[in-house]
Amino acid sequence: MSESKPLQPPPASAAPARVVIDWVEPEIDGGRFPIKRTVGESVEVRAALHADGHELLAALLRHRAASAPEWNQVRMRELGNDRWSAVFEIATLEPHEYTVEAWIDRFRTWRRGLKKKIEAEQDVSVELLIGAELVRQAGRRVPQQRAQDAAQLETWAAELGAKAGAIEPRIRLALDPRLEALVDRHAERRGLAQYGLILRVTVDRAKARCSAWYELFPRSCADDPKRHGTFKDLERRLPYIAGMGFDVLYLPPIHPIGRTNRKGRNNAEIAEPDDVGSPWAIGAIEGGHKSIHPQLGTLEDFKHLLARARDYRLEVALDLAFQCSADHPYVREHPEWFRSRPDGSIQYAENPPKKYQDIYPPDFECDAWRELWHELASVVQFWIDQGVRIFRVDNPHTKPYAFWEWLIGAAKQRYPELIFLSEAFTRPQVMVRLAKLGFTQSYTYFTWRNTKRELTDYLTELTQTEVREYFRPNLWPNTPDILPEHLQYGGRPAFIARLVLAATLGANYGIYGPAFELCENRALTPGREEYLDSEKYQLRHWNLDGEGSLKDIITRVNRARRENPALQTQRGLEFHSIDNDHLIAYSKCSPDQSNIVLVIVNLDFHNTQSGWLELPLEKLGLDPQQAFQVHELLGDGHFFWHGPRNYVQLDPHIMPAHIFRVRRRLRTERDFDYFL
Numbered sequence: 177m178s179e180s181k182p183l184q185p186p187p188a189s190a191a192p193a194r195v196v197i198d199w200v201e202p203e204i205d206g207g208r209f210p211i212k213r214t215v216g217e218s219v220e221v222r223a224a225l226h227a228d229g230h231e232l233l234a235a236l237l238r239h240r241a242a243s244a245p246e247w248n249q250v251r252m253r254e255l256g257n258d259r260w261s262a263v264f265e266i267a268t269l270e271p272h273e274y275t276v277e278a279w280i281d282r283f284r285t286w287r288r289g290l291k292k293k294i295e296a297e298q299d300v301s302v303e304l305l306i307g308a309e310l311v312r313q314a315g316r317r318v319p320q321q322r323a324q325d326a327a328q329l330e331t332w333a334a335e336l337g338a339k340a341g342a343i344e345p346r347i348r349l350a351l352d353p354r355l356e357a358l359v360d361r362h363a364e365r366r367g368l369a370q371y372g373l374i375l376r377v378t379v380d381r382a383k384a385r386c387s388a389w390y391e392l393f394p395r396s397c398a399d400d401p402k403r404h405g406t407f408k409d410l411e412r413r414l415p416y417i418a419g420m421g422f423d424v425l426y427l428p429p430i431h432p433i434g435r436t437n438r439k440g441r442n443n444a445e446i447a448e449p450d451d452v453g454s455p456w457a458i459g460a461i462e463g464g465h466k467s468i469h470p471q472l473g474t475l476e477d478f479k480h481l482l483a484r485a486r487d488y489r490l491e492v493a494l495d496l497a498f499q500c501s502a503d504h505p506y507v508r509e510h511p512e513w514f515r516s517r518p519d520g521s522i523q524y525a526e527n528p529p530k531k532y533q534d535i536y537p538p539d540f541e542c543d544a545w546r547e548l549w550h551e552l553a554s555v556v557q558f559w560i561d562q563g564v565r566i567f568r569v570d571n572p573h574t575k576p577y578a579f580w581e582w583l584i585g586a587a588k589q590r591y592p593e594l595i596f597l598s599e600a601f602t603r604p605q606v607m608v609r610l611a612k613l614g615f616t617q618s619y620t621y622f623t624w625r626n627t628k629r630e631l632t633d634y635l636t637e638l639t640q641t642e643v644r645e646y647f648r649p650n651l652w653p654n655t656p657d658i659l660p661e662h663l664q665y666g667g668r669p670a671f672i673a674r675l676v677l678a679a680t681l682g683a684n685y686g687i688y689g690p691a692f693e694l695c696e697n698r699a700l701t702p703g704r705e706e707y708l709d710s711e712k713y714q715l716r717h718w719n720l721d722g723e724g725s726l727k728d729i730i731t732r733v734n735r736a737r738r739e740n741p742a743l744q745t746q747r748g749l750e751f752h753s754i755d756n757d758h759l760i761a762y763s764k765c766s767p768d769q770s771n772i773v774l775v776i777v778n779l780d781f782h783n784t785q786s787g788w789l790e791l792p793l794e795k796l797g798l799d800p801q802q803a804f805q806v807h808e809l810l811g812d813g814h815f816f817w818h819g820p821r822n823y824v825q826l827d828p829h830i831m832p833a834h835i836f837r838v839r840r841r842l843r844t845e846r847d848f849d850y851f852l
Contacts, residue, residue, distance in 0.1 A: 193369035195233060195278045198224040202645040203375055209612040210376035211645040213266045214385040218767070219377060225278045226258045231285040234363060235278035237262035242271040251360075252276070269592050272377040279365045283310050283356070290350055304346050308337030314359045325358060332358075381593050383423070383566075384616045384648065386744040388679070388734055389493070389686025390422040391656070393711050394430065394472055395452065401717030404452070407473040407481045416720060418488035420693075420727060421734025425485060426493040426568055426686065428656070428712075430478070432460035432469050434501020437524070437533040441714045442700060445533065454712050456497050456570065457534035459504025465555045475562070482563045493566035493597070494559055498552055498575060499525065500536045506551075507536060513548045515539040540576050553583055560587070566595045572610055573600040584614035597650055611647040617684055622651040622677075623660050628760045628779060632751050635681050635762075639749045649746065651678040651685040654692050659707050664697050666781035669828035671695050672729055673777050676833040679733045680764065680775045683746045690718040693726040729810070736809040736835050741766035742773045750795075756787030759826065763796065763838070772796055772838040774806065778826035786825035793820050798840060806836035 200223045202211045213219060221237050235252040252262040266272060290303050315329035332355055336346055349355060397405035397413050417425055433453040440447035447453065458465060468475055485492050500506050506513060507522065514536050515523040525532035538548055556567070572580055588594050598615035600607050611618050625634045638649050653674035654663060662670050671692065678685040687693070691711070698708040709716065720727075737743040748765040758780040764773050778785050793800045803816045810831060826832055 193367045194227045194229075194280060195367070195369035196224075196226055197276055197278055197369055197371045198226075200276055200371055200373075200375070202642065203373070204612060204642070204646055207373040207375050209646060210271070210378045212378050212380065212384075212616075212648060213272075214380050214382050215266055215269050216382065217385070218263050218265050219272075219274065220261060220263045221252075221274055221276065222255075222259060222261045223252070223276050223371070224258050225252075225260050225276075227280060232281045232288060233278055234281035234284065234360075235260050235262075235276060237264060237274060237276055239264040239272060239274040241268050242273065243268075252278075266377065266379055269379055269381060272379060273374050274377065275374050276371045277365075277368055279363075279368045282364060282366075283307075283314070283359045286310060287350065287356065290347075294347065300347065301343065304336050304343070304350060307350055308333045310364075311336060311355070311359060313364060314362045317362045317364065322362075325362065329358060329362070378588075378614070379592070380595065380616055383491070384595050385746075386683040386737070387424050387617075387650075388422045388737065389424040389426050389650070389652075389684075390417050390420070391426040391428070391686060391688045392417075392690065393428055393455070393656075393716070395455075395469075396711060396716045396718065398715075398717075401715070404471040404715065406471070407477040411481055411484050414485060414488045414490060416727075418490050420730045421738060423489060423491065424493050424566060424686070425490045426566075427495065429455040429458055429495045429497050430469055430472055431455070431458045431465055432462040432467055433457055434460050434503040434534060436502035439534050439713055442708065442710060443706070443713055451713070452715060454534060455495075456499065456712075457501040458497060458499060459501045459506065461503060464500070464504045464506060465498075466558045479562055491566055492564065493568050493595075494564050495570055496556065496567040496596075497570035498538060498555075499570070500538065501534055502536060504536070506538075510544070510548075510551075512544045513538050513542055515542070537574065540579055549579060549582070552579075553586065556583065556587055560591060560594070565591070565593050566597070568597040568599060569615070570599055572598050572615070573602045573606045577609060577613055580610065580615070581613040588614070608643065608647055617648045617650040620649045620651055620682075622649070622682070623653065623655075623658055626662055626779070628757050631677070631681070631760060635749060636751070639746050644746060648684060649682050651682040652687065653678050654688050656688050656691075656707070656710065656712050658705050659697065659699055660705060661703075662781070663695075664699050667697075668695055668724060668726075669778075669781040669832045671726060673779065673781060673828070673832040675726065675730065675733060676775065676777055676835065677760075679737060680743055680773070680835060681749065681762070683744055687730075690720060693730055694718060694720075694722055695724060695726065732810050733835070736773070736837075740771050740773050740809075740837060741768075742771045750792075752792070753790040754787045754824070756785055758783075758785040759787050759824070761789050761824075763791075765796070769797055773809075774834075774836040774838050776824055776826065776834045776836075778828050778832040781828050781832065784825065784827040786823065789822050789824055791820050791822070796838065798838070805839040807839060809835040809837055 204211060225233055225235055227233060237250045237252050238247040240247045250262045250264055252260040255261050264274065286307055290300055290307065293300050293303060311329055312333040315326045315333060318326035318329065332349060335349055338346065394407060394410045395405045397409040433455060434457045438447040438451060438453040438457065440451045462470055468478055482492050517523050522536050525535040525537050540548065542548065584596055595616045598610045598618045600610055601619060607618060621634060625631050637643060638647065700706040700708045742748060742764040745767065750763055752761040752763065754761045759776060759778055761776045798804050800819065803818050806815050806817055810833065
C-alpha cells in the first residue's frame, strides 16, 4: 500500500472572509446594466448576509456619485431571515455607484452574550474584562485626527476592566448606547467581505420620472384649413397646450419630405400633386435630418419656438427617425449606407403585408457602418446644439442594440439631462432590452390592455417587479398610428376613461391631439387601427372649441397630477378589491406616505356600474375606527367614508371615473377635527 500524500496547506494570504453576501438587489443581469433613478429619489438596497456560527454581523451600504472621490457609508439594518437593507438618496444629476460589505461584529456579539448572562443572573466579571479589551482595541484603531475618541475609549476601557469597586456601574457602562456607538465608529472589520460588483445607477432629471406629453403636427396648426401650418402658427397654439397642463410638446419629424414614392391621403400609393406626404419620409432636395421643412419655417423660427415654449413651461421633444426618403442627400451621397436589391434598387422598408415605399432604412451592418453611425450621432448633436433635450425615437427595435447603447451612453455622458423615449411596440424582451441599454422612457402595451385583469397584471409587472428598476413606462391611449378599437366604439366615455387610466396608472403619459381631446374615432376600415383621413398623410383642420371637447377634463386630470406627489411616481401603486369586474380600483401613495390618491374607473363605456370597494385602511395609514374624507378631484366633491367597505357607482355618460384624494382625519389641540 503506497504512502498517501498530505493535503495542500491553507493559502498563505490573509484568513478568508466568513461572511457571505448574496442576492443583492437591485441588480440587473449580474450588474451588466444600471438601474434608473431621478434626482431626489432614493435607492433601497437589500442583500442576504450570513456566516458560519452564531456571531452577529455588521454591514455597510457604500455609495457615491461618479464625481466623488470618496465613498459614503450607510449602516444596513437587519430585516430578519438573513435579509439586510439600507437606503441612499440621489442628490446630483450624474451616474452613481453602490456596493455592500459586511463583517463579524465582535463587540455586538459580546454585548449580546453579556445581556443573556446578566438576565440569567450569572457572574459577568470575566465578560467585562473581555469587553474592556475590545474597547481598548477600538481605541487603537482611532485615526490621529480623532484623538478625543481615542481618549474616551481608553477611559471607558479602564472603567470596564476595573477589578475593584461595585460591578453595577461597569455593567451600566457596558450596556450604554454611547459606548456601542463609539466602538462601532471604529469597528474592527477583520475578515471583511466585499461584494464582488460595483453596481451602477443612471440618474435622470425629474421630467424623466413624471411628464405629460402632447403630440401634434405643426403643419396642421394654421387658422386657414387650406394653408400649411408654420412654427409661428404653432406658437399661437402654445397657450392652449400649456393651459391643459402638459409639459412636453412632441413634434413628429420637422424635416423636408421626399417626393419620390410619396404617399397620398389615407396611405394611397399614388400621391396627388398637392399631397403633403408623410413626415417620416425624411429628406428632399432641401436637405435631410439637419434641415427644416421650408413650409414650417426656418431654423431661427424653430429656435424661437423653443424659447416661446419655455415661457409656457413647455419643453419641445423632437422625433428621431433614422430613415430616409429616396430623395435624401444620404441616398445620393452615400448609397453604400443602404441595402441594395438584386435589380440594383434600394430596399425600401417593409412590415409584410405593409409596404413603405417612401422610406429607405439605413443598413447598420454595411461595410461603412462606422461612418454611418458617426453621421447619425452628428444628427443628435445638431439638434442638441439648437436646444433640444428630449427625443422620441421612432422604431428603435429595428436598429442594432449596440448602436443605441453607444449613442445614448455617449450623448448622456456629455448631456445628462437628455431624455430618450423608445417607440418600440414589439416583443417584450426587445422592449426591456432597449430600456436596459439606456432609453429613459418606453412606450408600452397599455394601449391594448383593456380588461380589469389585463390592466392589473400588466401594471403590476411594470411597477412591482424588477422591471421597475430600469423600465419607465410612458402610457399613450392613442397615437397617430394607433386608433384602438375601444376608442372607435366606446364614444366620449372611452376617451375619458382611458385618459384617467393613462394619467394615473403611470407617472409619464401622453396623448396625440387634437385628435384625442376632440374624440376623433373614425377608422379607415372596420377592424383596423388606422385613422380615416390620417394626419400622417394630409393636413387636418381642428376646431379646438368644438362641442364635446375634453379640454377641461384633461386640464383637471393634469392639475391632479401636478398637485399630488402620489401621481408623480410609478411606485406606490396598489390595486384594490371591488366586487364588479367592470370597475377597477387602485391607489397610489407618495414616497413619504403623506399623499394618497384613490382612482376608480368604469371599464364599461356604455352602462352604469356599481360595486363595493374594499380598502386596506391600516396599510393606507387610516384609522379603521374613524371616518375619513375623500375629495373628488374631477368634480370637486367631498365625501365622508366609514370603514374599509364603501359603495361606488359610475355612470359613464356622466363621468366614467373618480380621482379621489384621501384625507386623513386629524385632531387639533383645541379638539377640532380637520383633514390632511
